[in-house]
Amino acid sequence: xTEFLAAGASALWLGILTSISPCPLASNIAxxxxxxxxxxxxxxxxxxxxxxxxxxxxxxxxxxxVVVASLLSVPSVSFFLQQRMNQVLGPVLIVTGLVMIGWxxxxxxxxxxxxxFEQRLAGAGIPGAAGLGAIFxxxxxxxxxxxxxxxxxxxxxxxxxxxxxxxxYGLGTGLPVVALAVLLAxxxxxxxxxxxxxxxxxxxxxxxxxxxxxxxGVYLVLTHIVGLSI
Amino acid sequence: xxxxxxxxxxIALVTVGIxxxxxxxxxxxxxxxxxxxxxxxxxxxxxxxxxxxHTTYRCASCRSIEAYSxxxxxxAFADELKDxxxxxxxxxxxxxxxxxxxxxxxxxxxxxxxxxxxxxKRTQWKNLEKVWQLLQDKDRFLRYVQDETRPYLAxxx
Numbered sequence: 001x002t003e004f005l006a007a008g009a010s011a012l013w014l015g016i017l018t019s020i021s022p023c024p025l026a027s028n029i030a031x032x033x034x035x036x037x038x039x040x041x042x043x044x045x046x047x048x049x050x051x052x053x054x055x056x057x058x059x060x061x062x063x064x065x066v067v068v069a070s071l072l073s074v075p076s077v078s079f080f081l082q083q084r085m086n087q088v089l090g091p092v093l094i095v096t097g098l099v100m101i102g103w104x105x106x107x108x109x110x111x112x113x114x115x116x117f118e119q120r121l122a123g124a125g126i127p128g129a130a131g132l133g134a135i136f137x138x139x140x141x142x143x144x145x146x147x148x149x150x151x152x153x154x155x156x157x158x159x160x161x162x163x164x165x166x167x168x169y170g171l172g173t174g175l176p177v178v179a180l181a182v183l184l185a186x187x188x189x190x191x192x193x194x195x196x197x198x199x200x201x202x203x204x205x206x207x208x209x210x211x212x213x214x215x216x217g218v219y220l221v222l223t224h225i226v227g228l229s230i
Numbered sequence: 231x232x233x234x235x236x237x238x239x240x241i242a243l244v245t246v247g248i249x250x251x252x253x254x255x256x257x258x259x260x261x262x263x264x265x266x267x268x269x270x271x272x273x274x275x276x277x278x279x280x281x282x283x284h285t286t287y288r289c290a291s292c293r294s295i296e297a298y299s300x301x302x303x304x305x306a307f308a309d310e311l312k313d314x315x316x317x318x319x320x321x322x323x324x325x326x327x328x329x330x331x332x333x334x335x336x337x338x339x340x341x342x343x344x345x346x347x348x349x350x351k352r353t354q355w356k357n358l359e360k361v362w363q364l365l366q367d368k369d370r371f372l373r374y375v376q377d378e379t380r381p382y383l384a385x386x387x
Contacts, residue, residue, distance in 0.1 A: 017363065022290045078338035082285075143291050145339035146362030154359075224287060 007159040008168050014151045015172020023141035026216040028177055030093060031136060033212040035129055036181030036188075037205035040198040045185040046178070048129040053174025055133025057167040060148065064156060064166035067149075074149050081140040086224040089139045093217030100210030133174060144173075266327025269319060278310075278382045279317045279345045283337055286324045292340040295361050296320065298368060299342045302375035310383055342375065344382050354385065 019028065035052050038044040063081075066072055098104035140148070148169065156165040192201035222228045269279060280303055282296050303311070303318055310316035323331050335343050335357060342361050346354040358378055364371040 014363070017366070021365075074338045075332055075336055079332070082339070142285075142289050142339045143362060146341075146359070149338045150357075150359035151363055227286065229288065 004159060004161065007155055007161065007165060010155055011152055011165040011168040012172040012175075014147045014155075015169040016175055018144045018147045018169075019173045019176045021143040023143040024136075024139075026219045027089070027136045027139060030209075030212050030216040031132060031177045032181045032184065033205075033209040034132055035177060036185040037202065037209045038125070039185050039189040039192055039201050039205055042182060042185050042189060044125060045182050048125055049174065049178030049181050051126045051130040052133035053171045053178060055130035055135075056137040056174045057133075057170030058130075059134045059137035060152075060166040060170040060173075061163050063148075064153060064162055067153065068157065068162045074153075078140065078145045078149050081138060082142065082145055083224075085139040086141070086220055089135065090217045090220030090224060092135070093213045093220065095217075097210045097213030097215075097217060100213060101207050102210075137170065137173065266325055267319060267321040269317065275349055276385070277315050277317060277347050278379065279319055279347060280379065281331070281335075281343045281345065282318075282320045282340075283323050283331055283335070283343065284320070284340045286322060291362075291365055294365060295340060295342065298365075298371045299361065299375055302372040303379065305372070306376045307379065307383070316379070316383060344379060346382050346385055354382070356382075 018024070031052060035048045036045050038048065063077065067074055067077060095104065148166075152166060152169045156162045159165060188201060188205070189198060192198035280299070282299055284292055284296065300318060303316065307316050311318065321328055321331060323329060323337060331337065335341070335355060337343075337357075339362075342358045344356050344358065345352055356378065358375060360374055361371065364374055
C-alpha cells in the first residue's frame with residue numbers, strides 16, 4: 001500500500017512537472033483562459049477544471065494502454081504525437097478562436113444554426129473542457145514525451161498499475177491549470193462584482209479566450225509548421 | 231490591419247498548417263545543408279560516446295538539457311575528452327542519414343545516451359532518462375550525468 005502511495009505521488013509529481021515546464025505554455029495559457037472564463041461562478045470554473053484534467057487523464061490512459069499492449073512502439077507513438085498533433089492543434093485553435101471572437105462563421109452553418117453553434121462552442125462548459133483536455137494532452141512536446149514515456153510508463157509497469165498511474169499523471173498535468181484558472185476567476189469575479197458588471201466580464205472573457213486561442217494557434221503554426229524558433 | 235485582413239491571415243495559416251500536417255512524415259535535411267553525423271572510428275580499444283539527440287524543433291527545456299549535459303561532461307572529464315576516451319556528439323535525428331539512431335537506441339524524445347565502444351563495436355548503451363526529471367535541479371542533474379558516465383569510462387569489455 002505504501003509503495004503504491006509512493007508511486008501515485010511520483011506519478012502526480014511527474015504530471016505537475018510536465019505542466020509547469022515552458023514547453024506546453026501556449027496550450028496551458030489557452031486552457032487557463034478557457035476553463036477560467038466563467039468568472040461569475042467559481043464553482044463552475046472548478047468543475048470545468050476537473051473535467052479538463054479528467055479529459056487529459058483519459059488520453060494518457062489510452063496512450064498507456066496502446067503502448068503497454070505493444071500495439072504500437074513507443075518511438076513511433078511519441079514522435080507522431082510530438083510532430084503531428086502540434087501541427088494539427090495550431091489550425092484547430094486558430095479556427096476555434098476566430099469563431100469564439102465572432103470573426104468567422106463556419107461554412108454549413110447559417111442564420112440561427114450558426115449563432116447557436118458558435119454560442120455552444122464559446123459557451124461549452126464541462127464537456128467542452130473535457131474535450132479540450134483530451135486534445136491538448138495528445139499534443140506531446142519533448143518534456144511530456146520524456147516524462148511520460150521515460151518516467152511514468154516504467155513506473156506504471158514496475159508498480160503493475162498500468163492504467164491508474166497514467167490517470168493520476170493526467171490529473172497532475174491539469175492541476176496547475178485548474179489552480180490558476182480558479183484564482184483568476186475568483187479575482188476577476190471579485191472585480192466584476194465590485195463594478196456590478198459580472199455578466200459583461202463573462203462576455204469579455206469569452207472574447208479574450210478566443211483571442212488567446214488565436215494567438216496560441218498562430219504560435220504553434222509558426223513554431224511547428226513554419227519552423228520558426230521563437 | 232483590418233478585421234478581414236486578420237481573419238484572412240489566420241485562414242492562410244490554417245491552410246498551410248493543414249497542408250503540412252497532411253504531408254507524409256519524412257526526414258528533413260535542416261536548412262538543406264546539414265550532413266548526417268559520422269563518428270570517426272577510434273584507434274582506442276575502448277571509448278565512450280555521449281550522444282545528445284535532438285530534432286529540428288528545439289524547445290527551451292531541450293536546450294537546457296543539452297547545455298547541462300555538456301557542462302556535466304566538460305567540467306568532470308576534460309582529460310578524457312582531450313585524449314579521445316570520451317566523445318561528445320550532438321545529433322539531429324531528423325537529418326537524412328541520422329534516422330537510424332532512433333531505432334538503434336529506441337529514442338522517443340530528445341535524449342542523452344551513453345555508448346560504450348570496444349574496438350569500434352558498440353558493447354553497451356544507456357539512455358539517461360532521468361534528465362527530464364532532474365531538469366529543475368541543476369546540481370543533481372550534473373551529478374547524475376557524471377555518476378552515470380564514470381562507470382562507462384571505467385568499463386573494460
